[in-house]
Amino acid sequence: MLGILDRFRAVPAPNWEAVVDQHYDPVWRFCLRQLGPNHADDAAQETFLTAIRRWPTYRGTGELRTWLFGIALNHCRNLRRQHRLTVPFDFLVQQAAALGSDDPNRVVDRGDLTAALGRLSTEHQEVVLLHELEGLTYAEIGALLGIPEGTVKSRLYHALRRLREAPGTTQEVNA
Amino acid sequence: MNAHEQLKAYLDHELSPQERTQVEQSLASSSELREELAQLQRLADALTCLRETPPPTGREGTLRAVRLAARPTPWMQSSKVWRSLAAVGALGLLVVFAITPLAMKSTSMAKSGSVESAVTEVAMAEQPASAMPMDAESASPQPDQARFRTSASGERTQMKAQSNEGIAMRPDVLERSIIRTAVIGVRVSSVPDSVVRVTDLVKSQRGFIEASSTMQEERFRRADMTLRVPSAQFDSVLLALRGLGEVTSESTSGQDVTAQVVDAEARLRVLRTEESSLIEILRRTRRLGEVLAIRDRLSNTRAQIESLDAQRKALREMAALSTINLNLTERPAPVVKTDDGWAIDAWTSAVNGLKEVGRFLGQAVIFLIVFSPIWLLPLGISVWLARRNR
Numbered sequence: 001m002l003g004i005l006d007r008f009r010a011v012p013a014p015n016w017e018a019v020v021d022q023h024y025d026p027v028w029r030f031c032l033r034q035l036g037p038n039h040a041d042d043a044a045q046e047t048f049l050t051a052i053r054r055w056p057t058y059r060g061t062g063e064l065r066t067w068l069f070g071i072a073l074n075h076c077r078n079l080r081r082q083h084r085l086t087v088p089f090d091f092l093v094q095q096a097a098a099l100g101s102d103d104p105n106r107v108v109d110r111g112d113l114t115a116a117l118g119r120l121s122t123e124h125q126e127v128v129l130l131h132e133l134e135g136l137t138y139a140e141i142g143a144l145l146g147i148p149e150g151t152v153k154s155r156l157y158h159a160l161r162r163l164r165e166a167p168g169t170t171q172e173v174n175a
Numbered sequence: 176m177n178a179h180e181q182l183k184a185y186l187d188h189e190l191s192p193q194e195r196t197q198v199e200q201s202l203a204s205s206s207e208l209r210e211e212l213a214q215l216q217r218l219a220d221a222l223t224c225l226r227e228t229p230p231p232t233g234r235e236g237t238l239r240a241v242r243l244a245a246r247p248t249p250w251m252q253s254s255k256v257w258r259s260l261a262a263v264g265a266l267g268l269l270v271v272f273a274i275t276p277l278a279m280k281s282t283s284m285a286k287s288g289s290v291e292s293a294v295t296e297v298a299m300a301e302q303p304a305s306a307m308p309m310d311a312e313s314a315s316p317q318p319d320q321a322r323f324r325t326s327a328s329g330e331r332t333q334m335k336a337q338s339n340e341g342i343a344m345r346p347d348v349l350e351r352s353i354i355r356t357a358v359i360g361v362r363v364s365s366v367p368d369s370v371v372r373v374t375d376l377v378k379s380q381r382g383f384i385e386a387s388s389t390m391q392e393e394r395f396r397r398a399d400m401t402l403r404v405p406s407a408q409f410d411s412v413l414l415a416l417r418g419l420g421e422v423t424s425e426s427t428s429g430q431d432v433t434a435q436v437v438d439a440e441a442r443l444r445v446l447r448t449e450e451s452s453l454i455e456i457l458r459r460t461r462r463l464g465e466v467l468a469i470r471d472r473l474s475n476t477r478a479q480i481e482s483l484d485a486q487r488k489a490l491r492e493m494a495a496l497s498t499i500n501l502n503l504t505e506r507p508a509p510v511v512k513t514d515d516g517w518a519i520d521a522w523t524s525a526v527n528g529l530k531e532v533g534r535f536l537g538q539a540v541i542f543l544i545v546f547s548p549i550w551l552l553p554l555g556i557s558v559w560l561a562r563r564n565r
Binding site for chain 1: 179180182183184187189214215218219221222223225226227228229231232233234236237238240241242244245
């Protein structure tokens with residue numbers, strides 16, 4: 001009963017400039033990791049414009065950031081489908097190398113890791129992105145993808161196991 | 176969920192304290208698990224390195240776009256407003272289509288009523304012209320409109336005040352004029368006897384029977400009577416009629432015409448004053464053109480006096496005498512039941528039932544066809560949408 005009432009209760013519209021100010025960076029990074037540098041700006045902007053249109057459907061439950069990520073995720077999926085893109089792990093790996101944060105003693109071979117990540121299923125790629133790169137909790141990922149937390153947990157484990165078992169990564173990690 | 180699957184969640188601090196303890200126990204006893212945990216940790220560290228991104232771009236563009244989009248759209252430009260207006264319009268159109276056949280039926284029924292009201296309206300419209308004051312100087316046939324209006328209304332309020340005084344002094348006018356009508360159906364043991372009793376009753380109350388008809392139906396007789404009785408006796412007559420037998424239906428209504436009667440009287444006074452002043456003017460005038468104009472107006476005024484007087488009399492008479500429509504029916508003689516053919520009875524009722532069902536189905540088909548503009552459109556749209564989404 002209360003759920004039904006909640007459905008009809010409108011949350012007052014926020015100051016959108018302040019929202020952009022506060023959330024643009026995480027949303028942009030999210031889009032960058034999903035699409036690469038060529039589409040990140042467009043996707044981030046489209047996310048906020050969609051958020052303004054869809055505001056009447058926002059129930060005010062959960063964090064605003066998670067809601068925005070949900071919209072961004074949908075956009076990124078659509079754009080990937082539209083432009084036949086893959087998750088740009090090669091870009092991310094290069095970026096890490098360029099910024100000098102990969103320690104050659106510790107990290108797996110970059111090319112191999114990129115290849116291994118690229119071989120994962122889209123579902124596994126998404127949980128790896130959301131957890132390892134975005135740093136979202138299992139609960140947040142579950143809310144975002146619309147799946148139970150337990151599923152997030154096992155998906156993530158299996159994704160990492162695939163990575164670990166992929167040729168070229170195992171030796172490095174084991175070394 | 177096996178111990179291996181828990182390892183990743185253990186690293187991520189996503190386990191409950193109880194699960195944590197379990198995993199720690201398993202780790203203590205299994206070197207294989209410890210090795211896997213270390214691998215997972217290294218892999219996670221490697222992935223964490225990928226978190227680095229270049230600084231965000233495009234923030235300004237988004238801010239501009241958001242500023243534009245979040246500005247409340249003027250309602251005239253909002254597509255929502257137009258969409259809802261269009262929806263309301265379409266709905267209204269449908270309702271009009273659905274109602275038109277019904278409305279046409281009821282207008283033909285109400286036609287007589289509207290003619291009556293049109294007549295009174297005409298009378299009202301003519302009234303100010305008749306109330307126009309006349310003086311010798313401005314006897315031109317077309318006086319200017321504004322002046323005519325103000326003087327007419329002034330005259331009229333004055334006359335009303337006078338008539339109100341008159342009412343206060345005459346109690347018989349103060350009495351409200353109400354046209355009372357009753358329709359009553361009574362089931363009696365014998366219609367002819369009741370007709371005689373009703374006639375006597377009405378006569379004793381100084382009323383009369385306006386119309387009466389007796390009919391022989393298949394198994395019983397019935398009579399329709401229209402009684403006119405003085406308003407004061409209306410209730411007692413109605414009470415007596417109820418005593419004739421079993422009342423099957425009854426409805427009474429009253430229409431207060433006091434205002435109309437008073438108004439008619441006031442207007443009559445105005446017109447009579449005008450009439451006498453016209454006569455006075457006529458007596459003094461010598462010029463032929465003026466005489467003709469005044470005579471014309473005089474006859475016009477007299478015609479209006481006649482019509483108003485008739486109207487007032489009719490109202491008074493209707494109010495003075497109430498109308499009762501009486502329907503008398505006899506209790507039907509008991510039907511002698513023949514018990515000779517239950518099979519035939521069953522057959523007949525079954526056939527009748529079949530006919531009913533057939534008729535109903537036919538009606539349903541006709542309704543569906545007639546209402547097709549209403550259901551065909553949504554159906555077409557949904558089929559189209561379904562095809563498009565396929």
